[in-house]
Amino acid sequence: MSQSNFIPTLADVAKKAGVSTATVSRCLNSPDQLSQATRKKVMSAVAELGYAPNFNAQSLAARRTNTVGAIIPTMDNAIFARGLQAFQEELGNLGKTLIVASSSYRPDLELEHIKTLTARGADGLLLIGYDRNPEIYNFLKQRDVPSLVAWAYQTDTDQTSVGFNNEKAIRPLIEEVIALGHRNIAFISAPKKNNDRARDRVTGVRMAMQRAGLDPRSLKLIETPYSIENGQAAFQKLVALDCPPTVAMCGNDVLAAGAIKQAKEMALSVPDYISITGFDDIELASLAEPQLTTVHVPHKAMGKIAAQMLGKMIDQQIVESQELSTELRLRGTLTTPRACKLK
Amino acid sequence: MSQSNFIPTLADVAKKAGVSTATVSRCLNSPDQLSQATRKKVMSAVAELGYAPNFNAQSLAARRTNTVGAIIPTMDNAIFARGLQAFQEELGNLGKTLIVASSSYRPDLELEHIKTLTARGADGLLLIGYDRNPEIYNFLKQRDVPSLVAWAYQTDTDQTSVGFNNEKAIRPLIEEVIALGHRNIAFISAPKKNNDRARDRVTGVRMAMQRAGLDPRSLKLIETPYSIENGQAAFQKLVALDCPPTVAMCGNDVLAAGAIKQAKEMALSVPDYISITGFDDIELASLAEPQLTTVHVPHKAMGKIAAQMLGKMIDQQIVESQELSTELRLRGTLTTPRACKLK
DNA sequence: TTGTATGCGTTATCAA
DNA sequence: TTGATAACGCATACAA
Numbered sequence: 174m175s176q177s178n179f180i181p182t183l184a185d186v187a188k189k190a191g192v193s194t195a196t197v198s199r200c201l202n203s204p205d206q207l208s209q210a211t212r213k214k215v216m217s218a219v220a221e222l223g224y225a226p227n228f229n230a231q232s233l234a235a236r237r238t239n240t241v242g243a244i245i246p247t248m249d250n251a252i253f254a255r256g257l258q259a260f261q262e263e264l265g266n267l268g269k270t271l272i273v274a275s276s277s278y279r280p281d282l283e284l285e286h287i288k289t290l291t292a293r294g295a296d297g298l299l300l301i302g303y304d305r306n307p308e309i310y311n312f313l314k315q316r317d318v319p320s321l322v323a324w325a326y327q328t329d330t331d332q333t334s335v336g337f338n339n340e341k342a343i344r345p346l347i348e349e350v351i352a353l354g355h356r357n358i359a360f361i362s363a364p365k366k367n368n369d370r371a372r373d374r375v376t377g378v379r380m381a382m383q384r385a386g387l388d389p390r391s392l393k394l395i396e397t398p399y400s401i402e403n404g405q406a407a408f409q410k411l412v413a414l415d416c417p418p419t420v421a422m423c424g425n426d427v428l429a430a431g432a433i434k435q436a437k438e439m440a441l442s443v444p445d446y447i448s449i450t451g452f453d454d455i456e457l458a459s460l461a462e463p464q465l466t467t468v469h470v471p472h473k474a475m476g477k478i479a480a481q482m483l484g485k486m487i488d489q490q491i492v493e494s495q496e497l498s499t500e501l502r503l504r505g506t507l508t509t510p511r512a513c514k515l516k
Numbered sequence: 517m518s519q520s521n522f523i524p525t526l527a528d529v530a531k532k533a534g535v536s537t538a539t540v541s542r543c544l545n546s547p548d549q550l551s552q553a554t555r556k557k558v559m560s561a562v563a564e565l566g567y568a569p570n571f572n573a574q575s576l577a578a579r580r581t582n583t584v585g586a587i588i589p590t591m592d593n594a595i596f597a598r599g600l601q602a603f604q605e606e607l608g609n610l611g612k613t614l615i616v617a618s619s620s621y622r623p624d625l626e627l628e629h630i631k632t633l634t635a636r637g638a639d640g641l642l643l644i645g646y647d648r649n650p651e652i653y654n655f656l657k658q659r660d661v662p663s664l665v666a667w668a669y670q671t672d673t674d675q676t677s678v679g680f681n682n683e684k685a686i687r688p689l690i691e692e693v694i695a696l697g698h699r700n701i702a703f704i705s706a707p708k709k710n711n712d713r714a715r716d717r718v719t720g721v722r723m724a725m726q727r728a729g730l731d732p733r734s735l736k737l738i739e740t741p742y743s744i745e746n747g748q749a750a751f752q753k754l755v756a757l758d759c760p761p762t763v764a765m766c767g768n769d770v771l772a773a774g775a776i777k778q779a780k781e782m783a784l785s786v787p788d789y790i791s792i793t794g795f796d797d798i799e800l801a802s803l804a805e806p807q808l809t810t811v812h813v814p815h816k817a818m819g820k821i822a823a824q825m826l827g828k829m830i831d832q833q834i835v836e837s838q839e840l841s842t843e844l845r846l847r848g849t850l851t852t853p854r855a856c857k858l859k
Numbered sequence: 860t861t862g863t864a865t866g867c868g869t870t871a872t873c874a875a
Numbered sequence: 876t877t878g879a880t881a882a883c884g885c886a887t888a889c890a891a
Contacts, residue, residue: 178660182884193862198886208860223658228636229572229581230884233867238572248591249601258592261618270632272615275604289613293571315566316523401799430803437805456744460773462780462805525868536878541870551876573868576883862891867884875878 181222190218201226232294241483242272242290243299244283250399250427251455252472253301256323259476260299267484269296278398280367284309291316297483299323303332304369319486323479325370326496333486335479335495337470339373340380342499346450346468347381349501350420353509355448358382359393359418361407361428371424374452378422393418397428404431405438412441419447419510426451426458426467433461433506444508454502463505470499524565533561544569575637584826585615585633586642587626593742593770594798595815596644599666602819603642610827612639621741623710627652634659640826642666646675647712662829666822668713669839676829678822678838682716683723685811685842689793690724692844693763696852698791701725702736702761704750704771714767717795721765736761740771747774748781755784762790762853769794769801769810776804776849787851797845806848813842 187194192211199206200215207215218224232238241264245253261271272290276283283300287309290298298313298320310332313320322334350358360378363371379389395410397403404427411421423429429451436443443449443463451458451467458465475497485492530537535554542549543558550558561567575581584607588596604614615633619626626643630652633641641656641663653675656663665677693701703721706714722732738753740746747766751774754764766772772794779786786792786806794801794810801808818840828835 178658180659183886184884194885195863195887196861199861202886206860211861223655225631225635227576227884228632229576230867231886233570233572233576233869233883234885234887236867236886247601248597248604249594251592251594251597254591254594254597258590258618261591262620270615270617270636272613274613275601277605288568289571292568293613312566401803430799434803456773457800457803460744460777460800461803526870527868537869538871538878538880539876542877545870549876554876570868573883574870576885577868577870579870579883860891863889865886865888867886869883870881871883872881873879875876 181224182227183224186215186218186222186224189222190214238294238296239269240272240293240295241269241297241299241487242274242286242293242295244274244276244286244290245299245301246278247275248273251457252425252453252470255455256472256476256479259473260480261476263477263480264484267480269484278364278367280305287312291318297321297487299479299483301325302369303327303330303334304367304372319483321479321483321486323475325373326494328494333482333492333494335475335482335497337497337499339370340377342468342470343374343377343452344381345501346452346466347378347422348385349503350422350448350450350507351381351385351387353448353507355420355510356387357393357416357418357510358391358420358422359395359411360422360424361395361397361404361411361432362424363399363428364396374424399425399427401427401431401434404428405435406431408432408435409439412436412439412447417447420450420507421447422450424452426453426455426465429465429467429506430457430461433465444506446511448508448510449506458502459504461506466504466507467502468499469502471497524567525570526567529558529561529565529567532565533557579637581637581639582612583615583636583638584612584640584642584830585617585629585636585638587617587619587629587633588642588644589621590618591616594800595768595796595813598798599815599819599822602816603823604819606820606823607827610823612827621707621710623648630655634661640664640830642822642826644668645712646670646673646677647710647715662826664822664826664829666818668716669837671837676825676835676837678818678825678840680813680840680842682713683720685813686717686720686795687724688844689795689809689811690721690765691728692846693765693791693793693850694724694728694730696791696850698763698853699730700736700759700761700853701734701763701765702738702754703765703767704738704740704747704754704775705767706742706771707739717767742768742770744770744774744777747771748778749774751775751778752782755779755782755790760790763793763850764790765793767795769796769798769808772808772810772849773800773804776808787849789854791850791853793850801845802847804849809847809850810845811842812845814840 183194187197274286302325324336326336365372382389395407451465454467454469458467526537530540617629645668667679669679708715725732738750794808797810797812
């Protein structure tokens with residue numbers, strides 16, 4: 174029953190193979206420097222003992238970990254989950270492993286995780302969005318760990334990023350909304366504080382309104398964390414207004430799904446009574462009934478590219494920020510406004 | 517611009533504080549062993565230098581990492597994402613960090629990740645389901661790293677687990693299906709190989725058929741990996757049969773969502789022409805139109821409990837496997853079979 | 860091609 | 876209460 178539980182080290186392998194520890198180390202890291210014969214000896218010793226290198230010792234001695242860290246707001250949202258899955262797969266191809274932490278949209282937790290991951294010797298870090306305390310960027314610079322911002326793209330900074338311009342991404346959507354004749358517009362957003370993506374989407378809407386000669390201040394804005402339930406609640410508030418909006422634009426598809434659900438429960442026709450739009454284009458969007466009009470974001474591509482960029486940054490190569498394009502997906506939940514009548 | 521980028525070590529702190537490295541180490545790990553005065557000196561030196569301990573050195577010297585690993589099939593499925601989010605949050609409360617790897621349902625990748633995580637000194641491992649090569653369990657036992665199986669519950673093993681009995685979980689659903697009068701039943705499953713959860717669900721269906729006097733071999737079974745697209749394709753195959761089933765039961769909600777989508781595209785009424793059922797009860801399920809009849813699984817609770825159990829196992833405590841209960845969610849996609857007519 | 864010796868940044872043992 | 880100093884398991888510069 175109780176097998177000896179003995180965890181072999183380099184030294185054990187060396188002894189068994191009758192060589193030095195240096196040779197074993199070489200055999201594992203740069204096999205071509207060895208002669209056939211010794212390589213064979215070492216390999217069979219490794220196999221016999223079931224040796225596996227101790228990672229901590231390895232990275233302590235070599236001063237690199239082949240590990241990258243990612244700090245995302247939450248795993249419990251398809252967009253991050255999907256992007257991260259792609260990120261991780263590509264990292265695997267590069268021989269690196271991923272450590273994920275989630276901040277729950279809390280800056281203090283994010284900072285803590287950044288410190289933890291740094292202490293663990295992460296060779297690089299993936300962060301979501303730009304918004305964070307400057308001390309974080311200073312910390313990163315001081316420790317000399319490369320960091321890549323994803324899910325956002327800005328040009329007026331030296332922080333490398335891969336993503337899209339949220340303000341620009343939502344433009345075709347809001348312009349379509351306005352072109353259809355909507356004048357009584359609502360937007361259900363995530364809390365804008367500490368969230369540049371959310372903020373930029375709202376800004377994009379307001380700017381388009383301005384350009385179209387509408388008063389940006391007339392935008393009915395509700396801020397609430399991303400969740401189906403919150404989408405429902407926000408939608409309920411909107412339709413209870415004296416003059417309910419003719420379109421409820423949502424900061425992401427999850428909120429929009431909540432809005433659609435609530436509309437159904439209240440027997441309000443979408444899009445005849447009220448139009449609804451989303452952002453992200455997750456699976457939900459095309460499964461909803463009617464299918465959700467939204468903005469498609471290339472999450473998988475973003476994850477994959479992020480891994481490649483970060484890999485290069487870790488190798489001290491210079492990499493340029495990369496802008497990805499998004500695409501309007503016109504589907505069933507957006508149409509012309511109902512005849513406007515005050516209640 | 518270019519700040520000195522100097523990463524302080526214990527020795528630096530010690531020098532600055534005018535004490536030995538041992539004292540600094542103590543100050544950080546068991547502060548009450550020190551005098552007020554020195555503690556103060558050390559602390560301010562730590563603060564001034566912005567010292568943070570090197571995790572790898574720490575775990576090499578202390579032989580523990582406060583890290584647990586989780587290997588899941590994929591992050592890109594709401595059920596794992598959600599369970600993992602809860603798992604991670606609870607681990608955080610216990611002062612542990614999580615490393616996630618995904619196997620893409622491939623046993624070889626799973627083994628590789630297990631070795632990697634073990635090499636990193638994971639104090640414990642979370643695995644999904646029972647099905648895996650015995651050599652893996654031997655490896656784990658040999659290395660003496662505690663492992664917890666989640667998403668499944670079996671009694672005839674000494675492997676600790678938290679989850680539910682998949683065979684039992686699907687029983688109320690298939691019994692309802694039969695009670696409604698369905699005799700021409702199809703099941704769209706994930707590949708059963710290396711996946712006890714998938715296999716047990718099919719077994720549960722067959723056993724119920726047997727008990728009801730139906731021929732279990734009459735079950736129309738399609739195996740295909742979990743995805744919306746595969747759900748669509750499988751559904752299409754089913755309705756193209758000479759005698760299409762009156763109900764398409766699906767191994768999970770994602771496949772079911774695909775089936776519903778395909779039915780819509782083919783203008784086949786759900787549930788009038790064909791009933792559809794799922795498993796898991798992810799958000800999709802209650803957003804679909806009609807809402808999906810499925811089996812609810814307490815993913816968040818499972819993640820949280822898993823963290824607590826694994827924490828105890830790491831502390832060498834004995835813990836019992838824990839069975840969670842699932843619940844039938846009767847919604848809109850299941851009804852009596854259409855009049856049976858051969859084509 | 861291979862071996863020796865040193866260092867990586869901690870913790871922990873043993874004295875003082 | 877504190878300080879030397881030896882591990883911890885590996886990589887690597889240097890020597891052979």
